[in-house]
Amino acid sequence: MAPRKIIIDTDPGQDDAFALLFALGAPHELEVLGVTTVGGNVPLARTTRNALQLTELAGRADLPVFAGCPRPMLKRLQTAEYVHGESGIDGCTLPAPSRPARDEHAVNWMVRTIMDAPEGEITVCTLGPMTNLGMAMVMEPRIIPRLREVVLMGGGYFQGGNATPAAEFNIWVDPQAASVVFDSGAPVTMASIDCTWTAMMTPAWVRSLGALKSASAEALIGMAEFYMSYGSHKFDTPDRPIHDACVPGYLLVPEAFAFRQCSVVIETRSPETEGMTVVDWWHSTGRARNCKVLGKVDAPRFFDRMYRAFATLP
Ligand code: RIB
Ligand code: CA
Numbered sequence: 001m002a003p004r005k006i007i008i009d010t011d012p013g014q015d016d017a018f019a020l021l022f023a024l025g026a027p028h029e030l031e032v033l034g035v036t037t038v039g040g041n042v043p044l045a046r047t048t049r050n051a052l053q054l055t056e057l058a059g060r061a062d063l064p065v066f067a068g069c070p071r072p073m074l075k076r077l078q079t080a081e082y083v084h085g086e087s088g089i090d091g092c093t094l095p096a097p098s099r100p101a102r103d104e105h106a107v108n109w110m111v112r113t114i115m116d117a118p119e120g121e122i123t124v125c126t127l128g129p130m131t132n133l134g135m136a137m138v139m140e141p142r143i144i145p146r147l148r149e150v151v152l153m154g155g156g157y158f159q160g161g162n163a164t165p166a167a168e169f170n171i172w173v174d175p176q177a178a179s180v181v182f183d184s185g186a187p188v189t190m191a192s193i194d195c196t197w198t199a200m201m202t203p204a205w206v207r208s209l210g211a212l213k214s215a216s217a218e219a220l221i222g223m224a225e226f227y228m229s230y231g232s233h234k235f236d237t238p239d240r241p242i243h244d245a246c247v248p249g250y251l252l253v254p255e256a257f258a259f260r261q262c263s264v265v266i267e268t269r270s271p272e273t274e275g276m277t278v279v280d281w282w283h284s285t286g287r288a289r290n291c292k293v294l295g296k297v298d299a300p301r302f303f304d305r306m307y308r309a310f311a312t313l314p
Pocket of ligand 1: 016
């Protein structure tokens with residue numbers, strides 16, 4: 001089977017870094033066409049620098065990185081240094097990037113790449129606020145039927161939210177962009193916090209990466225230790241959800257992910273619930289079941305596949 005062609009849209013972020021290296025560590029199954037960056041966890045200049053550094057860490061200085069939207073469609077950008085640190089990937093020290101981001105804007109590159117590819121060939125994976133993909137769909141709606149799938153980390157339902165009581169960070173930062181994507185008619189698969197909170201990374205698993213004795217593993221361990229230092233007010237164990245890694249995890253071991261096809265719409269009007277993913281779990285609205293809502297993860301299979309992907313990296 002030819003590897004599945006994907007675009008990774010990201011706001012690194014330590015968990016984005018895990019997702020990026022997970023995908024890049026499985027080149028026989030996933031072909032990353034390019035990385036697009038967005039303002040999210042930290043401002044765009046930093047997420048773009050981080051994406052350049054992380055792709056080089058994985059031995060992929062050949063991979064193009066395109067800077068995208070610095071802020072959401074309507075709201076002002078709200079960042080999350082309190083989780084990820086000032087750099088966005090605190091916990092590791094990486095060499096300065098050896099190459100710049102490409103000149104083309106991420107949204108323009110995304111549109112051009114999808115329009116130039118055969119229909120149904122490209123999957124867009126969003127790991128941050130969905131501003132770039134939302135803007136691309138508004139700018140060129142013809143990309144929508146050409147997409148194979150949109151797989152995103154974001155949202156929540158029974159777990160509520162992590163940015164507000166009602167909303168998960170990626171959706172909350174840019175609810176309008178998320179609404180464009182969820183309403184687009186494209187096949188959307190959502191790894192919400194209900195899913196990612198069943199993919200809890202343990203300190204012991206992080207330590208086990210040490211056996212890989214690689215620069216990638218060393219950086220991943222450092223990032224994990226920083227990332228896992230946040231959240232003791234939320235979690236009663238040292239384990240932490242490695243949110244974004246569930247996106248490549250779903251693409252690589254789909255059988256490890258429970259799911260339910262539901263209607264999902266994005267709340268955009270109330271200051272209390274803006275960014276909420278309203279999941280019609282019992283199909284009571286009769287609305288189109290536009291979203292594959294991922295659920296419980298078979299964590300041993302997921303973490304085993306991620307470990308094996310990391311083992312291929314320099
Ligand atoms: O809510 C978790 C999401 O917000 C992850 O993508 C994390 O990187 C942050 O962007
Ligand atoms: Ca992210």
